[in-house]
Amino acid sequence: MSISRRHWWQMALAPCLGWALPQGLWAQAPLEANPFTLGVASGAPSESSVVLWTRLMPPNPYRNPWADLPLEVRWELALDEGFKQLVQSGSHTALPALAHSVHVEVTGLAAAQRLFYRFSVAGFTSPTGQTRTLPRPQDELTSLRLAFASCQRYHAGHFGAYRAMLADQPDLVLFLGDYIYESGGRLGEFRGPVSAAATALNDYRELYALAHSDPALQAMHAACPWLVTWDDHEVFNDYAGGPLQGEGRFGSTGRRRSAYQAWYEHMPVSPRTLIGGLQGLLSGPAALQVYQRVAVGRLAMIHLLDTRQYRDDAVRCGIGGLFKPEDCEEANNPGRSLLGSAQEAWLQQGLQQQSPAHAATRQRWNLIAQPTTVSRRLLPALGERSFSDGWDGYVATRDRLIKSLQDQQVSGPVILGGDIHEHWAAHLHAGPGATQGPIVAPEFCCTSITSRAFGGLTSAEIMALNPHVQFSARQQRGYGLATLSPERLQVQMRVIDDVFKEWPSVSTAAQFEVAASSPRMKRL
Incomplete structure (x- = not known):
C-alpha cells in the first residue's frame, strides 16, 4: 500500500494527540502467534492519569509477516481483574517506526485508585497488569x-x-x-x-x-x-x-x-x-x-x-x-x-x-x-x-x-x-x-x-x-x-x-x- 507523507505523519502523531484515524487506512495483518511476548507495564502515574505500555513482537522476531505494518491494539482499564467494571477503553495504533510499541496515556481518572489493564490484538490478549493513580x-x-x-x-x-x-x-x-x-x-x-x-x-x-x-x-x-x-x-x-x-x-x-x-x-x-x-x-x-x-x-x-x-x-x-x-x-x-x-x-x-x-x-x-x-x-x-x-x-x-x-x-x-x-x-x-x-x-x-x-x-x-x-x-x-x-x-x-x-x-x-x-x- 502506498502511503503519502501526510498520512504517515498523521498516523505517527495520532496516538500522542488523540486523533481518530480513517477506517481502513491500514490493513490489519493476520498474526500467527501471541505478540505480547515482552509483557506489559505502566508508569508516569499522577493523581488523574497513568501510562500503559506494551510492545508487540512475535516469539520469533525473524519470522514476522507484519514487521512493516501498523497494528490496531485495543486497551482496557478496569476496577477489577475480571474487567467487569470498565473505567476506560480504546484503541491505539502500534507503528513499525516505533517497533510496534504502545504508549497509552489514560487521563481523567480518579485519584488514589487501584486499576487493572490489558491489551488485545487480532484475537490475542496480553497478560493483565496492575497499576494505580496517585x-x-x-x-x-x-x-x-x-x-x-x-x-x-x-x-x-x-x-x-x-x-x-x-x-x-x-x-x-x-x-x-x-x-x-x-x-x-x-x-x-x-x-x-x-x-x-x-x-x-x-x-x-x-x-x-x-x-x-x-x-x-x-x-x-x-x-x-x-x-x-x-x-x-x-x-x-x-x-x-x-x-x-x-x-x-x-x-x-x-x-x-x-x-x-x-x-x-x-x-x-x-x-x-x-x-x-x-x-x-x-x-x-x-x-x-x-x-x-x-x-x-x-x-x-x-x-x-x-x-x-x-x-x-x-x-x-x-x-x-x-x-x-x-x-x-x-x-x-x-x-x-x-x-x-x-x-x-x-x-x-x-x-x-x-x-x-x-x-x-x-x-x-x-x-x-x-x-x-x-x-x-x-x-x-x-x-x-x-x-x-x-x-x-x-x-x-x-x-x-x-x-x-x-x-x-x-x-x-x-x-x-x-x-x-x-x-x-x-x-x-x-x-x-x-x-x-x-x-x-x-x-x-x-x-x-x-x-x-x-x-x-x-x-x-x-x-x-x-x-x-x-x-x-x-x-x-x-x-x-x-x-x-x-x-x-x-x-x-x-x-x-x-x-x-x-x-x-x-x-x-x-x-x-x-x-x-x-x-x-x-x-x-
Missing part, C-alpha cells in the same frame, strides 16, 4: 513503599532480585539507570547471546527486548507503576551530552538518537516526554525530557533527575577516569554542570516550593532520585582518587544542590541513587570536607540487579577512606526498599543470595531509619 498533592497519606533499583545487565545473571521485590509489594518502583548495557554480550557470560556493542537502532532494540523477555522483570513491571530515568549504558559508557567518544561513522549524535528512541520505545513513559513529538524523535535530533517532579499526596515529592543528557564533558584530570581532587581545578569550575543550567533552575524552583514559606502545601519528604552517588566517594586506587564520571567531577553542581537544600530549609531531603553496584548509605555534609559542616541529607544508593562490583576493592577499604559512609556492601546484588510515613523513613538494603538463581532467597543486609525531624540516619 493521591492528590493535598491529600494526607499515612504510608508509601518505594523500591529503587539500577544496573540490570542481562548477560550477568538472572533478574531474580525482581522476584524478591515483587514479594515486598511496593506501591511504586524507581528505576535509576542502566536498564541495558550497550556493550552487548561477551563470550563466557552467564546467559544471553554473544553480541557486538550496540551502535544502531535495531541493536539497541534487541537489547531491550532481551531484558523485557525476563519473566521476573515482566512480573514486576506488571505489578505496579514505574518511574524511570537513565544513566550512561542506555547509550554509551560514560557519555556526556551530545558527541560520543568512539562513535566513528555514526556521526556526532546519530548513536545517541538511536539509543534515545529505543529507550522511549521500551519504557512506560508519557508521549509528552518527546520534545517535538514523534516527528522530533523520528526525523530530528533526539531530545527527551526525562527529569520530572511527582507528588505523592502530602507525604512525598519525588524529584527525578537526568544526569546524562545535559552534562558537560568529564574532567580531563588523572588516569582512566580517576583523579586526585586536590590536583584537579577543573572539577571545581563553577561553570561546569552535571545537570545543565535549565534542569538546575528547574530543580531550584522545585526545592523553593518545599521551603517553610510553603508550609501549607509542601510535602513531608523530598526524595531526590538520580542515577549515582552525590556524596564524596574516594577510592583506594592509584592512591586516593575520585571518579570523574560522577558528582565528584562536578563539585559546583553538588555545592549548589547542598546550598539550595540548606537555604530553602527543604523538608525531609533524602538522596536516592544507584550506579556503583554497591549498597551505600552515607551522610551528605555541607562541607567543605566530606564530614565537615552539618548533615544536610542522608543518601541511600542501591546495589545492582545483576552487574558485578567494580574491581577487587573491599567495602572496608572504601569505608576507611570515606568516614561519612555508614554502610557499604559490594559483593551482593539486590535493590533498595524505602517505607515512608509522616514521622519517619525506613530503608532496607535488600540482597539476594545468588544472582545465578532464577528464584533466589532474599535478606536485608542493613536497615536504617531517618526521623522527619533530623537528616541523621540511624542503623536499626
Whole structure:
C-alpha cells in the first residue's frame, strides 16, 4: 500500500494527540502467534492519569509477516481483574517506526485508585497488569513503599532480585539507570547471546527486548507503576551530552538518537516526554525530557533527575577516569554542570516550593532520585582518587544542590541513587570536607540487579577512606526498599543470595531509619 507523507505523519502523531484515524487506512495483518511476548507495564502515574505500555513482537522476531505494518491494539482499564467494571477503553495504533510499541496515556481518572489493564490484538490478549493513580498533592497519606533499583545487565545473571521485590509489594518502583548495557554480550557470560556493542537502532532494540523477555522483570513491571530515568549504558559508557567518544561513522549524535528512541520505545513513559513529538524523535535530533517532579499526596515529592543528557564533558584530570581532587581545578569550575543550567533552575524552583514559606502545601519528604552517588566517594586506587564520571567531577553542581537544600530549609531531603553496584548509605555534609559542616541529607544508593562490583576493592577499604559512609556492601546484588510515613523513613538494603538463581532467597543486609525531624540516619 502506498502511503503519502501526510498520512504517515498523521498516523505517527495520532496516538500522542488523540486523533481518530480513517477506517481502513491500514490493513490489519493476520498474526500467527501471541505478540505480547515482552509483557506489559505502566508508569508516569499522577493523581488523574497513568501510562500503559506494551510492545508487540512475535516469539520469533525473524519470522514476522507484519514487521512493516501498523497494528490496531485495543486497551482496557478496569476496577477489577475480571474487567467487569470498565473505567476506560480504546484503541491505539502500534507503528513499525516505533517497533510496534504502545504508549497509552489514560487521563481523567480518579485519584488514589487501584486499576487493572490489558491489551488485545487480532484475537490475542496480553497478560493483565496492575497499576494505580496517585493521591492528590493535598491529600494526607499515612504510608508509601518505594523500591529503587539500577544496573540490570542481562548477560550477568538472572533478574531474580525482581522476584524478591515483587514479594515486598511496593506501591511504586524507581528505576535509576542502566536498564541495558550497550556493550552487548561477551563470550563466557552467564546467559544471553554473544553480541557486538550496540551502535544502531535495531541493536539497541534487541537489547531491550532481551531484558523485557525476563519473566521476573515482566512480573514486576506488571505489578505496579514505574518511574524511570537513565544513566550512561542506555547509550554509551560514560557519555556526556551530545558527541560520543568512539562513535566513528555514526556521526556526532546519530548513536545517541538511536539509543534515545529505543529507550522511549521500551519504557512506560508519557508521549509528552518527546520534545517535538514523534516527528522530533523520528526525523530530528533526539531530545527527551526525562527529569520530572511527582507528588505523592502530602507525604512525598519525588524529584527525578537526568544526569546524562545535559552534562558537560568529564574532567580531563588523572588516569582512566580517576583523579586526585586536590590536583584537579577543573572539577571545581563553577561553570561546569552535571545537570545543565535549565534542569538546575528547574530543580531550584522545585526545592523553593518545599521551603517553610510553603508550609501549607509542601510535602513531608523530598526524595531526590538520580542515577549515582552525590556524596564524596574516594577510592583506594592509584592512591586516593575520585571518579570523574560522577558528582565528584562536578563539585559546583553538588555545592549548589547542598546550598539550595540548606537555604530553602527543604523538608525531609533524602538522596536516592544507584550506579556503583554497591549498597551505600552515607551522610551528605555541607562541607567543605566530606564530614565537615552539618548533615544536610542522608543518601541511600542501591546495589545492582545483576552487574558485578567494580574491581577487587573491599567495602572496608572504601569505608576507611570515606568516614561519612555508614554502610557499604559490594559483593551482593539486590535493590533498595524505602517505607515512608509522616514521622519517619525506613530503608532496607535488600540482597539476594545468588544472582545465578532464577528464584533466589532474599535478606536485608542493613536497615536504617531517618526521623522527619533530623537528616541523621540511624542503623536499626
